[in-house]
Structures are given as C-alpha cells and as structure tokens.
Amino acid sequence: MPMRSIADMKPGETAIVHHIADDDLGQKLMEMGCLPGCQVRLATIAPLGCPICVQIDRSLLTIRREAAAQVKLA
C-alpha cells in the first residue's frame, strides 16, 4: 500500500511526518520546521482544492497539492 501523504489528509486531522520524498522541497520544508517525526495538522484546504494549509508547531504553512503529496506520513 502506498504511504499516505499530507495531500490525503482531512481538515482538522493530525499526523506525524515520516519523510519528504523530494530533496529540494524537503530542505525548504525542514527549514520551516516540518521535519521527520514532527506533528502536522491539516488546518484548511483552499476552496478550489489547492493550496493546502498545514499547521506545524506555531506556523500556518501553505503548500501546493503536488508538494503536499511528497510529504509522506508515518
């Protein structure tokens, strides 16, 4: 079974980040505090289904659906 990603989460759901499949994206997301092992909460999805807003620690971070699909969950 393929791993779930942030793109599969429902609003309000929380999950733990397992790894980020894209290196460049991974570096940027990690710098924003989205590291493997950290908790993410899906805050909201834009009305047209993209971008997606996740809460990581104390920040609300917005990424596009393609990027969210690269953030695999534990």
Place this chain on the structure above:
Amino acid sequence: MADSRAVLTPKILALVGNPNTGKSSVFNLLTGLRQKVGNFPGVTVEHHDAPLTLPNGTRCTLIDLPGIYSLVARSPDEAVVTDVLLNLDHPLHPSRVVLLADASNLKRNLYLASQILELGIEAILVISLQDMAESHGVFTRIDQLAQELGVPTVAVNARTGSGKEALLEALQAPISPRSPGFIHQSAQDYTALLIDKDRPGRKEALAQDTVTRYQKLEALVGRAQIEQPTLQKSITQRLDKVLLHPLWGYLIFLGVLFVIFQAVFALAAYPMDAIDGALTWAGQSLKQNLPQGWLTSLVAEGLLPGIGGILVFVPQIAILFGIVAFLEDSGYMARVIFMADKIMRRFGLSGRSVVPLFSGLACAVPAIMACRTIENRRERLITILVTPFMSCSARLPVFTVLTALAVPQVYYLGFISLQGLVLFAMYATGTAFALGSAWVLKKLVAPQGRTIFMLELPWFKAPRWQAVAAEAYLKSRTFVLDAGKVILFISLILWFLASFGPGQALQKAETSARISALAQKATPDQTDALAATARLEVSYAGLLGKAIEPAIRPLGFDWRIGISLIASFAAREVFVGTMATIHSLGQGFNDTSSLIARLRAAKDPITGLPSYRPAVAFSLMVFYLLAMQCMSTFAIVRRELNSWSWAIGQLVGMTTLAWLCSWAVFTILN
C-alpha cells in the same frame, strides 16, 4: 579600497529576520520616516535604508533586508539577500546585524538567527511581538536567551516603542566575541558550505544541519519560554473559518476588492478634484497677471499641468497603499493569495497579482506600485506588464463620448442599456487581454530556477495604524520624487509640441483665423475657439498628428484623431479636451453632449463619410483600451522594473497590439 570605503561611508547595520515579524515597524521605530528605497546592485530586488545616529554620535546606515527564512536561498530573490550576509566584499555587507525574532514563533525564527550567529558577524537579537505571544499564553525569558545564545538580547515592542532605547544602547556597546558555533566549529567552514553550491555532499550536510539545529533549538526554546495552555480557540482559527470559507471567503474577498475600487475610484476623486481645481486656478491667475509670452505659457500651460499631473495621483496612491498595508499588516493578504493561487497560477500570475490587477481598473499607476508585494520576480514582471490592459478610470470619459457616438440609446427589458453593455464589454475585453497576455508571457519569460510555492499565513493581528500611514506617505513620496521626474519631462515636451510650430506658423494661423471669424461675425468666445483650433493645427503637435496619419489611416483615424492620440499620452482623458479644442468648442466647454453633436456632424475631408461613424468609434475605443498611452504608467513601469527597455518594450508591444486589433475592428465594421 575596502579601507577607504569603511572610513568614508557610515557603518552599515542590517535588520534581518523572517517575513511578518514586524521588521519594517522596528525599522520605522528606529529611523522615523527618513528611509529611502534602493535596489540591490544590478537587480530589481529592493531594500530600504535610512541614516541612523546612535546616542554616542556614531553615524550609521540601517538597511532593512527583505524577510528570509534561511541562509540557504530558495529563490534568486532570496539569494540577493543571503549574498549580502555571506559575501564579505559585498558593498552592503553589514558590520553588525539586528536579528529580529518573533516571540510567538520563536523556534522557527531562531533557526535563521542561529545560522547568522554562526557566520561570526556581530549581532544583537531583538525579540518582537511579545504581546501577541503572551496573548497566546507564551512567555519568554529574555535573559535566558541572551545567556544561552551568547548574544545581547533586547525585547522591543514596535507598537508602544518600548525597548527602543535599550536597542540603541546595545547597538553602540562593544560586543564580546561569541564562543564557537552552535553546530559548526568555524565561521569559515560554515560560510563555505553555504556559498559553494557544488560541494560534494552539500545536500546531506545541509539536511543534517537543519535536523540538528532544530533539535538544539527545541531544547533551548523549551528552557527560554514558558507556555500556559489556553483553552480558547485562537482568533485566527475562528476568523479563518469564515475568511477561507468556500462561499463566504470569496464573497468577503469580492467585497474587499469592491471597497478598494470604490476608495481609489470615488473617494480619491475629492482630493483629486481639489488638486486639479487649485492648479487650474493657479494657471489661470498666472496667465491673467503675468505678461503674455512663452515664459508665462511655459509656467501656466507646461509646468503647472505637469506638476498637477503628478500630484493628482497622490490621493489614489496614498489610499491604495493605506489599504494594502492594512491588509498585509493584519494578515489578510496572505489569505487572498491562498484563495486566488490556483486561478492566477494558470495565467503565470501569483495570487498576489489579484490586488494590483483589480486596482488597475481604477488606475494603473498605484496598481503597478502595488506589485511590490509579489516576491517572485517573474510573476511580478508579468503582472506589471499586463496591468495597464485593465481599463482604468481615465479611459472612461473617452469611452463615454465614443459609445454615445456609436451606440444608439436603446434599453433592453426597460433597464439594460445597450451603451452600458458596450461599456461593460470594454472592461471585460481589457481583463481578457490582461489575462491572455499574462498567459502568453508565461510561455515567453523563462522561470529562473525552480521556485517552490510556500507561503506562511501569519496569525491575524490588529494592524498598526502608524505603519499604515507610513506606507501611504512613503509610497506617495517615492512616486512624486521618482516617477514624477519623467512625468514632468514628458509633459513639458507635450506642452512644447502643442505651443510651438515652425517659424511664425502659429501667429499667422491665428491671425487668419481671427480675420475669418470677424468676417463671419463670430462672438469673442467663438473667435478664441477658432484661433485655438488654428494654432493647434499648425503646431508641432498638429504636424505630428498629420505626419502619423498614414500610419493610423488603416484604423479609420484622421489627423485630428492623430493629434488627440499624441496629446493623450499626458493622460487618456485629455482626448476629450483635445477633441473639443480641435472642433473649436472653446474654453468654456464643459458639456460632452455639445462635443458629441459636433463630432457627429464632422465629415472626413477625403472620403466625405462621417469622421466618427461607428466603425471609427469602435476602432478608436479598442485603441484606447489596448494602447499604452499614458506617460505616468510608462514612468512608473520604468521606475518599478528599474529598466528603460522593459518600459519601452511594453509601450511598443501594447501599442502594436492595439493597432492590430483596431485595424481588425475597423476592417470588419467598415
């Protein structure tokens, strides 16, 4: 070389921090409103700088660097900022940095701060937005932070101004060198890792750095901050429920856009009319009280209207930037981008392009200045290039006259006016051209490297009114001082073209017009009007209008329209006044219906057809819609892109497109 610079120029201090940490407020708190906007050498990324004199008399320059999240640049624009910090030979390389960290999101803010501390630059840590953190139940121990990071630390509240003295004190005090690294043992090694993009294993080293840094910061923040859980759902969560709602969110957004439009369009009209009235009065009283001659004409008809043409934009700019600053400062703007991203990205634009494009319906000048908020260089460029297609308020008087000429006054269902529909179609066409050309430009302008969309939605906070006012003031000042020069220059050229002709041509034409008016027993007003027409016809502007006639013939335009097109470069609505002068409507002309009647009667001297038959009127409307006929827009594009070639390219490109479309419309309708 480096030494002489150090002696001659004041010490450079730089303000560095994440976006949305109140950086510009701290900057304004320290320097007042003396800042100026500069571009980094060779690129269009801008920074603000201002002189700052420390309590002990040391003169410095404080630079407010654009907000970044990390020293590992994620876009070409960020690379410009990180280069200032990493490259010791950079002309803006600071001797000290002020690291700003938002107390409500301390860990992420210290990520950047700890990176910069490791570069070995002398630094002072400023903790901002403590009030907001405390309202979230987060309390910060400043002394603990200072001790653990080994850096002088000050809490500053930009809203109340508290902490300002302590910060100034810290800026002049000697700083003892820090013990080596947080993670890396030497500043040189770390700098080399950051600069050398081809170093083997760099990716892994940076990833490892990030993981370790966050682990250390997690522990450090745990010791320096005390958190009291608050049961209450945050204001941000509750507001986002409504503001990002699939239905309410967009309705509120449309409402906000409507308010912006109304404010720039209607509210600004009052001060604009006052400025216009004052300058017209000044011009007339100068003409009455000074001896007649070219000098009086230069002042009353060249210089004053030129200055008026600059000042008249100030209310719109101040109002739009006040609103934009309010939206940015409160955190709403980021939500707008969030909601509009998916739609706008299809056209090569950013969610941030929505506000500039929409403001373009009122006036392209403040709209193009509002493109500053678009961080991505390519998206900003495309937005600036297409915004003038949005049908601005200066086109409205032109459309009103031309629709009245070409479209019968018919109502459908008793209330839908055909003229209104045509007007609406012009707005829709303008918008379609803006989005369509953005789509084309997206294909043409290559993206610079891979940019990953990542946007932080800041917590909602009450906007600082001083910041809003400061933004309105600073943007107006920038416009008057920078774009104003070009506008004044072009308006003087236009004045010269309309007031002078080869040899004694103007005097001769006027004399013969007055003689024939006398023969026709014309009233003094009519005589003056006929004389003005005769003068304009033989002036350089008239000659130029005639000279371009072969080029505009295929569009159905004669030389009289040619003159109006040239004069309209001052501002599109000048078309109406110029047409009135050409058709001898005289000074007191105040009523478009008399102009419409006059235009309707005019016959083309060559073909004998009505000069302004529907095919011509529609062709002319399309031309006014699509051509870049506005010296102020031209001037601000040059200023904002810091490039004559983009500004001229836009002028030529839009005008060519306008010519082709007008030609098509005229050919089909004729």
